[in-house]
Amino acid sequence: MAEEERQAKDDKLKPIFRDLTAEDPEPETTQIESLCMNCGENGITRLLLTKIPYYKDVVLMSFECEHCGFQNNEIQSGGKIAEKGIRQTLKVSTPRDLNRQIVKSDYTSVKIPELDFEIPAQSQKGEITTVEGIINRSIAGLEQDQEQRRKENPETAIEIDLFLSKLRALKLLEEPFTITLEDITGNCYIENPNAPLKDNQCTITHFTRSEEQNHMLCIFPENDTALLKPLEEGEFTYDQLQGEVLSFPTNCPECNSPCETNMKMTNIPHFKDVVIMATNCERCGHRTNEVKSGGGIEPLGVRIEVKVTGKEDFSRDLLKSETCSMEIPELEMDVGPAALGGRFTTVEGVIAATKDQLLSSTAFTGDSSDPEVSRRMDYFISQLQDVLDGKKEISLILDDPAGNSYIQSLSDDGPDDRLKITKYERNYEQNEELGLNDMKVENY
Incomplete structure (x- = not known):
């Protein structure tokens, strides 16, 4: 009984999102019976919660139907939506750039300005791929119905063939080209092969989402009149917050498990008021302190x-x-x-x-790392x-x-x-x- 209790306690303290390592050869997966969209029978979806280094927590999903053999793989962000959207522009000039890993979410749009080509957000599911993989998938998508188009609309088919030749030429790198990822959730990523040095070929900018983009993500502002309501019991004024330590529930930034964050306002001499927030996770032991400006x-x-x-x-x-x-x-x-x-x-x-x-x-680190x-x-x-x-x-x-x-x-x-x-x-x-x-x- 004592051994079972100890094992249960150890399982409880394990992080929800864990690294894939050789010490953990059989990572925990969750299996869910779900509907096959191909044949209408029930198949199995397997969920794996893991982490991508230098990126964030992700949920890997793999579906397989034993009735018709249909398979599908997807990736979704397991973290919260970032405060701002992100735009990453990569200048592709070498074969090494074509092999850069890319993580894109359901809300990532892809643009290649030289061809005036765009893959709209949500037209493809989130995935882990490469620059060359995005081009190959675009080629496969455009080729899918070409034979039917040649019979029904030959002129359109010829135009698509010409465009396909331009996409294939990108992989030959006869001329450098630019690829831009834009994600309103802030959850896309382009690998930096020169890490930890600066990536001079990739430009990263952040932008404030528009009201329409916030609505797409189901983010709505609180009622402005709520700021004018009188203080209720247990609420604090700004002056009362000075010196008070407040606690509120949050999620661990390392393993995403529920934990508590302590917050305190303090003054840095010769500078200004700041807000210090400290989080201690009992599951994975992660400790963090974060500072935000009080002004x-x-x-x-x-x-x-x-x-x-x-x-x-x-x-x-x-x-x-x-x-x-x-x-x-x-x-x-x-x-x-x-x-x-x-x-x-x-x-x-x-x-x-x-x-x-x-x-x-x-x-x-690991066997797959570049020496x-x-x-x-x-x-x-x-x-x-x-x-x-x-x-x-x-x-x-x-x-x-x-x-x-x-x-x-x-x-x-x-x-x-x-x-x-x-x-x-x-x-x-x-x-x-x-x-x-x-x-x-x-x-x-």
Whole structure:
């Protein structure tokens, strides 16, 4: 009985979304009897909840009907809808680019501007594929009814044949071409074969969804009049929130299991109020702290550069907001805002967190990993360790268009020679990502 109770407790503490590893040769799957859309009999759908490294939790679905032999595979995001949509543009110029892995959801549209070609969102199911796989699937779809078209509409069939020859020519790479993925849920992904280095051939931008796009995702704003209602018992004013620790139910960002998040508002001296949120998951043991600005977006963006030369610089307090990118030129490292999220830590803490995130990923381990990528990753991690050991001096750069990031100055009565802070005017693209271009602020 004790053994059964221990096993039940261990099963309860297992993450819902788990990595596929050699230590787990038979991952848990859920089987559901479901209707076959081909013959009308009942078949079996198998669900596997797993994780894609450097991406997010996904649900793999495999359907098979023993009556007619029909099979179907799909992938759906297991995470929440992102706050913003995402647009990724890849310049395809080498065979290696054709082999890049792509994850697309049901809401991902694909465009190839050179051919004026678009695969609308929801016309294809979510899948894990490659750039070449998208082209092959498009060719197969257009060829499907060509014989019938040649009999009924020869002119249309000839035009499609000409277009098919252009699609096939893309795979020969006689000329570079561009492929763009756009997803209003923020749940699409293009592999970076140069990771952890910056992908110079892929441009990633985020955009604020329109009201119509939010409605497509069943996202509706709360009634504005609710903001004007009087406080009820148990509710707090802004001043009362100072110093109070609030708890609310949420899901673990690592395994998606239900857990509790603690939230507290605090003030960073010489900076501003911030909201610190800490999550501790009992299932997988994941701990996280996230920081969000307690105020609005600043009038100007900020670029902060600090020379890290010793332990004194490692101890500087550092606030990285969720809109802030980070760069270390000496290591050719350039990571976007989503890499570490928002956090309040130290210079040493943010470098260590970057190293830990790379070590915890399974993207570069296992039999299927690219040896060159694994070698490059090992070297990069060793370089980060040299920085933490004080063997290598670097420049750490935070670039925050929202102006909500901060690095502590070590000089109270004068300029800090190793710290440089530059305020700048945001460009149109940065304002677009922050949702400011469509924001109405007149007559308020």
